[in-house]
Amino acid sequence: MKYLISWHAYxxxxxxxQVVExxxxxxxxxxxxxxDEHxxxxxxxxEDLRALHIRSALLKKYPDRKISIxxxxxxxxINHAEIQS
Known part of the structure; x- marks a missing residue:
């Protein structure tokens, strides 16, 4: 399986x-x-409305892709220690 892991860009x-193309x-x-999955x-x-909006926009454009939040x-x-905990 190949994963893409990313933050959405505020x-x-x-x-x-609005989500921009x-x-x-x-x-x-x-x-x-x-x-295989983002x-x-x-x-x-x-709940994060921005993440939900991005996910919705992606699934509308690419309905066969697996995208989770x-x-x-x-x-x-930016604090790596906090992210890793």
Missing amino acids: QHDFADG DGPTLSFHQHFYKH ILLSAEKE RHMDINDL
């Missing part, structure tokens, strides 16, 4: 609250995606 995947997440799927990481503890419950995306 600033570059959205414009005016040329953001990094959708662009990667359009041009480079050759994986695990989309969210810093939130529970993993809620990490972390405060600092």
Whole structure:
């Protein structure tokens, strides 16, 4: 199995609250995606509307792809110690 694990880009995947087609997440799927599953990481503890919107946009465009959201419950995306715990 080949997995893509990524964070959604708060600033570059959205414009005016909407998912943008040329953001990094959708662009990667359009041009480079050759994986069995995309695990989309969210810093939130529970429901993350941005992650849900990205997942919905991807599934609308690529309905046969497996895309899941993993809620990490972390405060600092740059803090490796917090991410690894």
